[in-house]
Amino acid sequence: MRFLRSFLLLLYLIVFTIPYATACFFAFPFLRADKRYWMAAGWCAATLAVLRRLNGIRYRVEGLENLPDGPAVVLAKHQSAWETIALPALLPRPLCYVFKRELLYVPFFGWALGMLKMIHINRKEGKYAFASVIRQGRERLAEGAWVIMFPEGTRTSVGTQGKYKTGGVRFALAAAAPVVPIAHNAGHVWPRNSFMKYPGVVTVSIGKPIDTTGLTPDQLNQRVETWIETEMRRIDPDAYPDVAAGIRGKNGKPATATDTNGAGAARL
Known part of the structure; x- marks a missing residue:
């Protein structure tokens, strides 16, 4: 049944996207430009609804009150294709x-993407590619x-950590914009490089904006990495055996962790 539901999702993505x-x-x-974006984000919202009904994938969002009312650079954990679809619908x-220019050549999806801002x-341009990111990003x-x-x-796979590159924080410093870190555990329901989709609840945790004033790229990158990876161990302790062992109570169940993002949460 799970395979069939995953296959039906693939059919939906093909039939609905075109x-x-x-x-x-x-x-x-x-x-x-803003109307174009929200029309495209409608596809994301519709897909989240299909994932909920067809595959049993739900979500909860913590820390919505942390989002700033101004410019920001969002740096998020990357475990799955789920967050690339969900975040435009949630924020x-x-x-x-x-993204790399080659995605523009993907039929229908890439063509529509090319009409958005x-x-x-072009990664072949090396350091000039980052200069282009700064110019376009500031705009x-x-x-x-x-x-x-x-x-x-x-x-990255569930329970693992990749190397945090400095491109995002260097852009935030160049743009003088705060960084909003986001952690989530979507890899459980939509694993990387996997056809199968699994039912469950994705927890998305939004951190407080990190002020970039006076920080070096390495200092800012370390703060982002520390917050995201610490938060990953809070929202998904069982994925990290050393953490899970340390927080289990006498009854063998994980102890309740304090919500470091405040009380605000959205569920669906």
């Missing part, structure tokens, strides 16, 4: 993803969007 992207092609020339401002780079921030990056670069 007409939706086609509708975007016709509508986008007549829409402002209140347009998100500007930084995202940041696409997007000035327009009211948030720039989002995954500091680990690639998706």
Whole structure:
């Protein structure tokens, strides 16, 4: 049954994406940039609803009150394809993803992506590619969007940690924008490089903005990494055996952890 539901999701993604992207092609020339984004984000919201009903994948969001009312650079844990779909539907401002230019050539999805104000780079340009990120990113921030990056670069398996690269924090420093760290455990329901989808509740935790004033790239990167990885062990202790062993109570169940993001939470 789980395989069948995963297969039906694949069919949905194929059947729904093509007409939706086609509708975007016709509508986008007549829409402002922000309207284009929210139309595209509608595909994300619809897909989250399908994932909930078809695959039993639900979510809860902690720390919504931490989101700033101004420019920000969002740096998130990267375990799955789930967060790339979910975050545009969950966060209140347009998100500007930084991605390699080759994605623009993906039929329908990439074509629609190319009509949005995202940041696409040519990795072959080396250091000039980062200069392009800074230029495009500053423009997007000035327009009211948030720039989002995954500091680990690639998706990591549940319970593991990738190397945190400094591109995101260097951009935040160049743009003089605070960093909003995000942790989540989506790898349990949509594992990396896996066709199968599993029912469960994804916890998304949003941290307080990290002020970049006076910090070096290494100092800022360390603060981001420390918050995200510490939070990962709070929201998903069983994925880290050393942590799970340390917080289990006498009854063998994990002890209740204090919500470091405050009381605000959204459930679906």
